[in-house]
Amino acid sequence: MASQALCVCACVCITALINSVSAERSFTIDYSKDCFLKDGQYFRYVSGSVHYSRVPRFYWKDRLMKMYMGGLNAIQVYVPWNFHEPVQGMYSFEGDRDLEHFLHLANETGLLVILRPGPYICAEWEMGGLPAWLLHNPNIILRSADSEYMQAVGDWLAVLLTKMRPWLYQNGGNIISLQVENEYGSYFACDHNYMRSLRLLFRNFLGEDVVLFTTDGNRDKELACGSLQGLYSTIDFGTDTNISDAFLRQRRFEPKGPLVNSEFYTGWLDHWGDDHTTVDTQKVSKMLRDMMSMGANVNMYMFEGGTNFGYWNGADHDTRFRPVVTSYDYDAPLSEAGDPTDKLLAIRDVIKDFRDVPVGPMPPATPKMAYGFVMLQKIGNVSGLLDMLSPQGPLKSLKPLTFEEIKQYYGYVLYRTQLPRDIPDQTPLISPLNGIHDRAYVSVNGVYQGVMERDIALVINVTGREGDQLDLLVENMGRVNFGSKINDYKGILGNLILGNDVLSDWLIFPLDIDGVIANGWLQSGWRADGKEVGDVGPSFYSGTLKPNGVSRDTFIKLTGWTKGQVFINGVNVGRFWPERGPQHTLYVPASLISATLINNITVLELERAVYHRRVVFTDRPQLDNMAV
Numbered sequence: 001m002a003s004q005a006l007c008v009c010a011c012v013c014i015t016a017l018i019n020s021v022s023a024e025r026s027f028t029i030d031y032s033k034d035c036f037l038k039d040g041q042y043f044r045y046v047s048g049s050v051h052y053s054r055v056p057r058f059y060w061k062d063r064l065m066k067m068y069m070g071g072l073n074a075i076q077v078y079v080p081w082n083f084h085e086p087v088q089g090m091y092s093f094e095g096d097r098d099l100e101h102f103l104h105l106a107n108e109t110g111l112l113v114i115l116r117p118g119p120y121i122c123a124e125w126e127m128g129g130l131p132a133w134l135l136h137n138p139n140i141i142l143r144s145a146d147s148e149y150m151q152a153v154g155d156w157l158a159v160l161l162t163k164m165r166p167w168l169y170q171n172g173g174n175i176i177s178l179q180v181e182n183e184y185g186s187y188f189a190c191d192h193n194y195m196r197s198l199r200l201l202f203r204n205f206l207g208e209d210v211v212l213f214t215t216d217g218n219r220d221k222e223l224a225c226g227s228l229q230g231l232y233s234t235i236d237f238g239t240d241t242n243i244s245d246a247f248l249r250q251r252r253f254e255p256k257g258p259l260v261n262s263e264f265y266t267g268w269l270d271h272w273g274d275d276h277t278t279v280d281t282q283k284v285s286k287m288l289r290d291m292m293s294m295g296a297n298v299n300m301y302m303f304e305g306g307t308n309f310g311y312w313n314g315a316d317h318d319t320r321f322r323p324v325v326t327s328y329d330y331d332a333p334l335s336e337a338g339d340p341t342d343k344l345l346a347i348r349d350v351i352k353d354f355r356d357v358p359v360g361p362m363p364p365a366t367p368k369m370a371y372g373f374v375m376l377q378k379i380g381n382v383s384g385l386l387d388m389l390s391p392q393g394p395l396k397s398l399k400p401l402t403f404e405e406i407k408q409y410y411g412y413v414l415y416r417t418q419l420p421r422d423i424p425d426q427t428p429l430i431s432p433l434n435g436i437h438d439r440a441y442v443s444v445n446g447v448y449q450g451v452m453e454r455d456i457a458l459v460i461n462v463t464g465r466e467g468d469q470l471d472l473l474v475e476n477m478g479r480v481n482f483g484s485k486i487n488d489y490k491g492i493l494g495n496l497i498l499g500n501d502v503l504s505d506w507l508i509f510p511l512d513i514d515g516v517i518a519n520g521w522l523q524s525g526w527r528a529d530g531k532e533v534g535d536v537g538p539s540f541y542s543g544t545l546k547p548n549g550v551s552r553d554t555f556i557k558l559t560g561w562t563k564g565q566v567f568i569n570g571v572n573v574g575r576f577w578p579e580r581g582p583q584h585t586l587y588v589p590a591s592l593i594s595a596t597l598i599n600n601i602t603v604l605e606l607e608r609a610v611y612h613r614r615v616v617f618t619d620r621p622q623l624d625n626m627a628v
């Protein structure tokens with residue numbers, strides 16, 4: 001009897017404990033008081049966007065500490081689907097992809113989390129976060145109730161949301177709300193069944209008591225297509241918008257509940273070839289003060305922008321294809337390298353008038369090192385290294401195949417055919433359907449001819465003899481991340497015409513450049529077969545940065561080089577394009593620089609190397625129009 005009594009007593013205590021915990025932990029909307037409630041008490045979030053996928057794991061804590069000391073009580077985080085499921089059915093959550101570790105660091109720093117798992121996220125990220133393997137079916141309708149798309153979405157959310165459920169605030173974690181889709185009202189499909197399917201999936205995996213919301217531009221049409229019953233409608237706007245007008249529009253869709261600006265733009269993105277965009281600090285701080293005075297909840301987009309490492313940048317396509325630069329500095333309160341700016345200090349001065357900001361100094365900028373010059377040597381032309389870069393050999397096809405058709409999604413593919421006849425005079429090589437996606441570096445018998453570029457250079461003149469080898473190295477510059485063109489196939493779309501001939505009988509080489517360089521096979525000392533031609537055309541260069549006993553953030557500057565990719569100790573740190581700008585340096589985090597071992601620097605130069613083949617490691621970034 002006694003043991004039964006003890007058992008009953010224990011059950012009662014455990015139930016009481018769970019009830020007391022669950023009773024204490026709740027995050028809800030109070031529609032009578034037009035606010036959020038955390039544990040039943042009034043709560044207003046002052047949040048900042050930071051993307052773990054754009055900051056090396058090594059620096060996550062550093063950035064989060066600076067955001068906390070900046071006066072924030074929450075962060076807003078995108079989850080890029082393609083970052084975690086690069087191949088369908090294969091998931092990665094380790095290292096720089098360890099989302100749960102990032103949540104843990106935020107939790108221990110005292111930051112709540114507003115999670116935005118999409119599945120589409122925009123974010124100037126490759127294909128808006130959607131995995132390119134979705135494009136295997138050319139008829140798929142992305143961001144719709146399309147059955148094939150929804151099957152893939154369901155599989156992905158089953159993995160992700162199952163992981164996220166324990167992290168919900170009411171379950172003991174720090175996730176206070178989740179966004180469903182992203183500015184869906186801006187997308188042509190306006191498919192409410194799609195949004196209903198997503199709402200059902202989120203509820204199935206997360207339960208009924210979590211706050212789910214949507215974010216849309218503050219226009220009626222956008223809110224009409226992007227909002228859905230059961231998902232709290234929020235809006236986004238920057239310093240060029242009238243606050244009262246914007247929130248009046250939110251009120252049309254949410255007559256009661258908290259005012260929320262889910263993306264208050266503290267800066268803006270940059271495209272290659274445009275000026276670096278900045279947003280005035282005084283405008284940002286004044287508008288933040290006005291919104292906080294209204295009791296609004298605000299997330300500042302971005303608070304820490306970070307970097308589009310590797311091939312992760314997205315692109316816009318309004319009048320033409322406009323790829324986003326490698327730096328996602330965004331003129332944000334924390335710079336790309338995580339340095340506090342005057343804008344952050346001004347924002348903190350505003351916040352401290354509305355909530356207690358942590359006492360103590362703002363963590364300082366991380367130390368930077370100007371490691372100086374490094375001489376590079378030419379390793380070889382891409383076309384001379386195919387045995388190594390494409391060990392499985394080429395695919396053969398009458399017509400060119402896309403990246404997606406050959407199941408290579410990022411980087412570069414080499415397309416090879418032969419001249420069908422003698423062409424003694426300059427003859428136009430044409431992509432009649434504007435089908436070069438996105439840039440092709442053209443060579444005849446290894447002699448570089450020039451560039452074809454999507455929307456810009458659809459024709460290039462070549463000469464040669466019948467049977468000469470015609471090579472086009474095609475670069476994926478990043479898939480469109482916003483609007484109706486996100487189903488952005490890459491490679492050579494459609495046939496190419498040379499004079500009156502349709503070119504056929506293609507050899508198509510998938511290139512594993514990143515794998516080869518990560519394995520250290522393209523380092524200084526290694527030479528190609530010696531048939532190298534000059535310093536023009538797609539080529540690899542390599543050199544070494546000797547250790548100096550310290551490992552510091554630095555910036556590599558490639559003055560006089562044209563365009564390409566940089567690898568530091570085998571890690572792809574992103575695209576450079578000083579010929580076009582506005583970015584003229586690439587951020588190299590200290591975590592990539594060895595203090596004791598030789599550092600290997602490898603550069604893929606796509607067009608023309610600078611004659612002296614030098615690069616320099618400096619202690620500051622250079623973005624045109626940026627005070628450095």
Ligand SMILES: CCCC/N=C1\SC[C@@H]2[C@H](O)[C@H](O)[C@@H](O)CN12
Pocket residue numbers: 121122123124182183236263269482
């Ligand atoms: C006029 C086009 C508006 C597109 N929306 C943008 S551009 C910068 C930001 C990020 O992409 C963000 O991921 C979007 O939700 C909103 N936004």
